């Protein structure tokens with residue numbers, strides 16, 4: 001199921017790596033985070049290469065809804081309470097500046113990517129008090145924010161919180177235009193990393209700095225990111241003859257948190273969020289279809305797709321130094337479904353760190369930041385998920401059941417750490433509820449942190 005971005009972009013072909021090379025910096029992953037980081041490094045004269053397992057943008061970036069905004073659902077009131085005003089301001093300003101940085105880059109490079117400034121709205125059908133609190137918090141942090149009841153949505157709301165002057169674009173048109181300026185080796189999957197050497201199976205890249213922009217880092221130790229994140233998936237319909245909205249919308253109510261934005265004559269209508277690996281009964285697209293018929297009775301679906309993103313323990317991305325024991329490794333992950341602005345934030349923080357420039361926003365995103373009470377609670381929750389996933393079905397699993405679905409021999413267990421995989425009928429895909437790795441029905445790897453296809457050896461404990 002291809003996104004409309006995919007259907008409307010020609011990705012230029014990059015050659016695979018065919019020899020051993022050296023570089024100042026090697027970036028693993030050619031999604032929005034990897035390409036932007038490589039761009040800013042190259043702009044400052046750094047010798048940088050990107051290694052991409054497939055082609056650029058082929059990860060979550062091709063399936064995003066591509067809103068560029070500092071409005072990351074309800075976050076600022078919580079950030080102030082949990083982290084204090086200074087760190088909350090770092091988060092807010094870094095993301096506000098990211099919107100401006102996109103606008104500047106589009107202009108500077110003359111990129112034709114349907115970039116438009118639009119307001120971003122959070123809406124609620126129930127209690128607008130949370131929006132009032134969020135507006136108050138946002139204003140304290142320097143963001144213009146206004147609560148209204150007037151929207152262009154096809155249903156009445158109790159309130160909508162508007163941030164003006166945010167943006168949206170065609171992510172792949174933007175990405176390809178930036179990527180044309182960078183040295184990229186496509187179809188070059190990184191199989192392993194050791195100190196400052198990166199192995200692709202056939203060849204080695206030696207570098208002074210290494211950046212994990214692979215969406216979810218596939219190295220378990222050091223860093224322990226597998227214990228510090230899970231993934232969540234949601235679904236999108238592209239509709240013809242649906243509404244025309246004045247901006248980008250997303251709901252904050254649990255059972256009405258639809259995401260909406262226009263692109264050309266289409267409306268992107270998203271929802272159906274779940275932890276990856278927890279959609280056994282399916283029905284996510286059907287539910288969206290039902291709601292679409294309800295809101296726009298004459299609308300017609302032209303495309304559907306889904307995507308997932310990493311959620312950190314405290315809801316703030318991990319951007320910066322990968323681990324204390326690896327001072328020259330960097331990471332950009334855990335964007336919590338706000339990876340357009342977060343990729344730009346990551347690109348600025350990591351490129352500044354590598355060229356030795358001060359970045360006043362880096363502290364709040366540091367992967368080595370202190371743990372708050374929420375962090376500890378979620379860490380224990382992730383541990384429980386892993387324990388259940390690892391032990392589930394080991395005594396009862398019937399090999400026949402497994403073969404019926406996957407034809408992969410000794411059991412649908414994840415190639416990452418051996419958790420029991422679950423079938424997602426909406427996608428026809430195996431998913432890991434522990435860390436969110438995904439595999440085709442025949443066991444081929446799709447999404448990290450697993451970095452290899454299922455086999456008899458890797459699919460059983």
Ligand SMILES: Cc1cc2nc3c(=O)[nH]c(=O)nc-3n(C[C@H](O)[C@H](O)[C@H](O)COP(=O)(O)OP(=O)(O)OC[C@H]3O[C@@H](n4cnc5c(N)ncnc54)[C@H](O)[C@@H]3O)c2cc1C
Nearest residue numbers: 029031032033053059060061064065066067190338339340
């Ligand atoms: C339904 C949905 C809607 C969203 N909408 C928005 C939105 O409107 N606005 C917003 O800000 N965010 C949104 N997001 C989030 C955003 O799309 C992501 O955060 C962002 O695309 C992540 O970019 P990335 O570069 O980190 O990862 P990716 O785009 O996944 O890039 C990682 C790349 O690394 C490559 N890779 C992986 N392993 C290896 C390896 N071993 N060797 C070499 N290469 C490797 C992959 O092939 C991939 O190309 C949305 C997310 C979802 C799920």
